[in-house]
Amino acid sequence: MEKLLPRFLEYVAIDTQSDPYSKTTPSTKNQWDLAKKIVLELHQIGMQEVSIDEHAYIMAILPSNIDKKVPTIGFISHMDTSPDFTGKNVKPQVIKDYDGKDIVLNKRKKVVLSPDYFEDLLQYKGQTIITTDGTTLLGADDKAGIAEIITAMEYLVNNPEIKHGDIRIAFTPDEEIGEGAHKFDVKKFGAQWAYTMDGSQIGELEFENFNAASAKITIEGKSVHPGYAKDKMINAIGIANEFLSFLPVTEIPEKTTGMEGFFHVHHIKGEIEKAEIELIIRDHDKEHFEARKELLQDISDKLQKKYGDFIQLEIKDQYKNMREKIEPVFHIVEIAQEAMESLGIEPIIKPIRGGTDGSQLSFMGLPCPNIFAGGHNFHGKYEYVPLESMEKAVMVIVKICELTAIQIK
Known part of the structure; x- marks a missing residue:
């Protein structure tokens, strides 16, 4: 878990802003910079069948360590950041033991992250908060999700006593411009269902969207x-x-x-x-x-x-709204809910006021609820993420893998 924060800080330093007017996939060349780094890291932590295609879709597998057949499940996050606000030269600030007061993001520009306006900040008093420097977005949407998935896979590799079936992971380009799933090879991915790690505050669990x-x-x-x-x-x-x-x-x-x-x-x-x-x-x-x-x-x-x-x-x-594709297999939501509750996290089940790759993937044959990645105030200079929320997300992934192996016969 000690690698989670440095891993995330390395990812957000890479500009991966997508471009809605581009005719290529990925829509910006910079997304390749992060993609290549992820591929190298997946090899380093021991993932198998690591692949990246001509459109920068990354897939890998953590093979089962049990002798019974259980469903293959997956976890997915996207590499791009929103075109709504600049993601160039991100300089994250790490605020340890947050005191519940205003956080000055940029003194010169008078940019302040205040709990008087962003009340959610107060629930993270005493925690470590990662913010912007007031000039860019942060990129927790969805580099927090990427860091969490990779850290969870590394944790499972290093703790083989935790039993699990085949775990597939994938990272996509261009989610922010609505094209993250357009060239996703569901058949190659080979999972019966998956979860996008692309939600906001700790506890979010979503199975319907706009x-x-x-x-x-x-x-x-x-x-x-x-x-x-x-x-x-x-x-x-x-x-x-x-x-x-x-x-x-x-x-x-x-x-x-x-x-x-x-x-x-x-x-x-x-x-x-x-x-x-x-x-x-x-x-x-x-x-x-x-x-x-x-x-x-x-x-x-x-x-x-x-x-x-x-x-x-x-x-x-x-x-489309993925609810109609999730409801027939609602046990996949219940597994995520149980995973959260077992870790002392209160599930917040609500509709997404937006979309994820999972909404399109669900209609492509891969039911895909959405789980919190921990960030707040996406797509702007007030974006932040508590480190403790990211750590909890890692353990939710691990617990889902474990519960799937235990419960599914």
Whole structure:
């Protein structure tokens, strides 16, 4: 377990930000830097059948050490970090014996991680907290998961008295742009089920997620001298603004929680001749999800009728709610729940307000609930992870391996 922290700090120092506009897999070359390091490390700790394909998907196996046949299970994490905030030159700070007060991330920029705003910090008083320096994200999403899986496998290698079946592990690129499972070879992986180590705070155990889609609205305009523009100018910016005005103002990320869905406008650019809006659509309920897509189409049709054929709407489905694939094999959730409880961790079973590789993998034939990796405030400069949460995640992995071997006949 002593290698967990240095391992994590080495991983976050490597910039692996993914790029949603790239046409390659992985979407950025930097992801190869971490991938090659992981492959070398897997060999060093004694993993077998270590492989990396042309798209940087890594797989390995820890062979069974028992003489009975039990299910092959897996653990998966992703290598990339979010394109929403820079992951270049990450300089993590290790705060030992956290005193429950404000943590100054960057004095010069006046960036402070405060429990007055981020109340979850207080539950980690007395623990070791790893933070950013206030200029980048940290990358606990999901390098904490990678460090935990590798550390758990190393622990099992070094403690052969812990009995387990075949354990498969995998690390994927481009999860943050919704493509982490696109080229995942489920047949080669060979597990009956798996767990993504990609959740947030300690105790999280999730088996349902958003239905997700992206949308792009392109508006073509006509620029005319404003003094002579009556009945001639078509201002693409104005139409873009009008389009957004039809969206429900309360159904946005900052005003929704729990099972509530939303529209999230994340990019907008424009001039008179052309404007573009990019947004994502999220909802746990399938019917509500389809209704959201229909609303966008209705708005587009309404504005086309008003202004002419100057508006293009493109909607792309990204992933589905994995609940329907997990419920028929719910014992895989119950094993994870028992593992947590046996370690004194209170399971927090709730829907993911996002997605994981597991949501797509579940529909590809690999049921894949999600387990906490320990981090908080992902995708920004206030991201942090308690070391003790990561240590607990390691032991949850180990316990799941053990319980699967003991309980499954």
